[in-house]
Amino acid sequence: MNNFTFYSPTCFVFGKDTENQAGGLVRRFGGTKALILYGGGSALRSGLLDRVKASLAQEGVPYALLGGVQPNPRSDLVYRGIGLCREQGIDFVLAVGGGSVIDTAKAVAAGAVYDGDFWDFYCGKRVEKALPVGTVLTIAAAGSEGSPDSVITRTEDMLKRGASGDAIRPRFSILNPALTQTLPPFQTAAGITDIMAHLYERYLTNTKEVEVTDRLIEALLLTMIHEGPRVIADPDNYDARANIMWAGMMAHNNSCGVGRSQDWNSHNIEHELSALYDCAHGAGLAVTMPAVFTYVMEHNVMRFAQAAVRVWGCQMDFERPEATARAGIEALRQFLISIGMPKNFAELGAKEEDIPALVQALCYGGGRQGSISGFVTLNEEDCANIYRMMI
Ligand code: NZQ
Ligand code: ZN
Numbered sequence: 001m002n003n004f005t006f007y008s009p010t011c012f013v014f015g016k017d018t019e020n021q022a023g024g025l026v027r028r029f030g031g032t033k034a035l036i037l038y039g040g041g042s043a044l045r046s047g048l049l050d051r052v053k054a055s056l057a058q059e060g061v062p063y064a065l066l067g068g069v070q071p072n073p074r075s076d077l078v079y080r081g082i083g084l085c086r087e088q089g090i091d092f093v094l095a096v097g098g099g100s101v102i103d104t105a106k107a108v109a110a111g112a113v114y115d116g117d118f119w120d121f122y123c124g125k126r127v128e129k130a131l132p133v134g135t136v137l138t139i140a141a142a143g144s145e146g147s148p149d150s151v152i153t154r155t156e157d158m159l160k161r162g163a164s165g166d167a168i169r170p171r172f173s174i175l176n177p178a179l180t181q182t183l184p185p186f187q188t189a190a191g192i193t194d195i196m197a198h199l200y201e202r203y204l205t206n207t208k209e210v211e212v213t214d215r216l217i218e219a220l221l222l223t224m225i226h227e228g229p230r231v232i233a234d235p236d237n238y239d240a241r242a243n244i245m246w247a248g249m250m251a252h253n254n255s256c257g258v259g260r261s262q263d264w265n266s267h268n269i270e271h272e273l274s275a276l277y278d279c280a281h282g283a284g285l286a287v288t289m290p291a292v293f294t295y296v297m298e299h300n301v302m303r304f305a306q307a308a309v310r311v312w313g314c315q316m317d318f319e320r321p322e323a324t325a326r327a328g329i330e331a332l333r334q335f336l337i338s339i340g341m342p343k344n345f346a347e348l349g350a351k352e353e354d355i356p357a358l359v360q361a362l363c364y365g366g367g368r369q370g371s372i373s374g375f376v377t378l379n380e381e382d383c384a385n386i387y388r389m390m391i
Contacts, residue, residue, distance in 0.1 A: 001210055001259035008253050010146050011172040014246065016238075018176045019136050022052045022094065023059030029132050029171040031092025034063040035085055037105045039097040040070060043138060046182050052096050052136055064088050072274050072281070073100040073107075076155040078118060081108035085131065095135045095170075099142025099151075099281075102135050106150035106168040109133045122152055123366055127165025135173040139180055140245040141191030141282060143198055143252020145173035153275055160275035161366045175249065177241035185232055189339040190282025192228045192244065196221060196332075197266055197285040198251040200293075203307060204263035204375040206300075214306075216256040221311045223247045225335065232339050263375040266292045269386060272358045277349050286341035287348050290333040291389040294326070299376045301325045345391045355387045 011029075013021055026034050034056060036049070043049045044067070056063050066081050084090065085108060093112075095105035109130040111118030121127050127148075137145045144150065148169045153160040180188070199217045223243055231240040250256065269292060270284040277284075297304050305321045308314040308328025317323045333343070342348045363370050363380050371379045378386070 002207055002261070004258040006254065006258050007166050008146065008169065008255065010170050010253070012146070012175060012249070013172060014175045016176060016178055018174045019048060019051050019179070020055050022134070022136055022174060023055035023057070023061050025172045025174070026056060026061050026092050026094060026134055027059050029092070029134065031061060031094075031132065031134075033088065033090050034061055034092045034094045035081060035088075035090045035108065036063050036065050036094045036096060037069060037081065037101050037108070038065075038067045038095075039101050040068065042182060043096050046179070048136070048138065048179060049096060052094070063094075064090060069097065069101045069104045071098075071100050072153050072160065072278055073104045074153050074155045075107075075119060078104055078107040078111060078152060081105075082111040082118060085112035091131060093131050093133045095133065096138070098137070098139035099144045102133075102137070102142070102144040102170070103150040103152060105133050105135070106130070106144070107152050107163070110150075110163065110165070110168055119154060121163035121165070122154070122161040125163075127163055127167045130165070130167040132171045133168060135170045137173060137175050137179070137245070139183055139187060139191050140241070140248035141194045143195070143248055145170060145175065146249045146253030151271070158275045159361065159365050160271045173249075175245050177238055177245045180241050180245065181236050181238070183235070185235065185340060186283075187280065188231060188235065189228075189341055190280040190286075191248065192224055192231075192339060193282035193286045193336055193341055195244070195248045195251045196224050197282075197289055199224075199256070200289060201263045201267060201374075202257040202260065204296075204303065205260040206375065207260040210260045213256045213258065213260055216250075218307075218310050220247050220251055220256065221307075225311070228335075228339050265296070265372055265374040265376070265378055268362060268372045268374075269383065272362045273348065273350055275361070276354060276358065279348050279350075283342050283348060286336040287344060287350075287390050288386075289336075290329055291386050293329045293332075295382065295386050295389065296376045297322065297325050297329070304328055350390070352388075352391050355384055358387055359383045
């Protein structure tokens with residue numbers, strides 16, 4: 001296992017009606033004036049936004065509102081948020097929504113106390129300072145409620161890139177599984193896929209002797225395999241929603257990724273798809289992961305075979321471990337299809353003729369030098385081959 005420092009100071013408040021504690025938590029973590037960010041309308045329709053506003057009012061915390069965050073959130077709204085914070089003396093950013101709202105809140109929080117362009121953080125500069133951020137999560141998916149990461153798309157050229165830094169880890173995150181019961185089945189399934197991707201990206205490691213994190217990841221993947229179909233069949237199943245919501249947080253706050261190298265090639269390859277086609281991140285991952293895994297499988301067949309046996313219940317073929325590895329990847333693919341995810345470019349709305357542009361943005365956008373690295377290093381030709389496997 002590699003050396004590591006793990007800093008995860010987020011206060012998690014989990015369970016029914018916990019959104020009513022938002023005002024008290026903003027106060028507890030030093031907020032005297034908040035910016036409440038929200039998305040395209042689900043938090044308004046469900047009454048959640050009103051409950052959060054009432055909670056802040058009850059605690060005497062004044063607030064400004066900024067709605068309209070769209071999935072695959074854009075930089076133009078981040079600039080508006082930064083402007084609002086500076087004009088109104090805001091000292092706390094509260095996200096009410098999913099990963100897109102939370103990531104916008106993190107970008108605003110970092111940009112509001114930075115003299116330069118906030119986009120610098122999305123070109124490799126680490127976030128060292130930010131206004132405190134809190135979240136009220138409405139979808140189990142991106143894991144941003146416990147992560148030090150934010151992913152934003154630059155409006156001008158639709159370049160989608162990530163920023164990172166412990167300063168943007170939320171001070172608190174409110175997780176009420178009941179809030180996710182209003183999700184359309186497609187979004188629920190896209191969230192499940194993203195959670196599983198966060199686990200696989202960590203499972204694909206080149207570090208030896210990482211039994212504890214291997215086993216944690218396997219347990220979380222098994223949880224998703226058990227709870228995913230239950231919640232798709234019965235969207236009001238609170239207990240299944242609760243298990244998925246906490247698994248989603250654990251999958252991405254890095255408690256199961258410490259001390260080991262990680263992959264993230266599937267995410268990098270997918271981000272170009274959701275940037276170009278504005279598809280759901282999880283849906284893009286459903287198409288991307290089986291192709292990437294099949295392409296890189298030979299790099300460490302036994303790692304894929306281990307997942308096949310321990311997670312998917314495949315029989316180990318000792319004569320041909322690659323057959324076991326392939327069976328595990330196929331089981332993942334079939335599982336994602338069974339919960340309603342797309343299986344190829346056509347179902348995602350992607351086009352073969354765009355592959356050169358996708359590869360160009362992937363391998364050169366944002367200062368990259370012709371390749372992406374992770375479990376294996378992939379050059380332009382590899383990335384083109386992988387996109388072609390998705391057709
Ligand atoms: O905007 P509203 O009306 O709220 O609708 C949203 C949106 O259309 C809807 N939704 C959310 N909660 C709902 C709901 N609809 C009904 N009831 C509810 N309770 O769901 C749609 C998707 O929301 P979004 O926030 O985009 O989803 P998600 O949490 O999957 O976030 C995706 C974004 O996170 C990034 C992705 O790239 C993508 O941009 N990621 C962020 C990460 C991080 N910060 O650590 C890591 C991830 O790997 C990921 O890259
Ligand atoms: Zn993701």
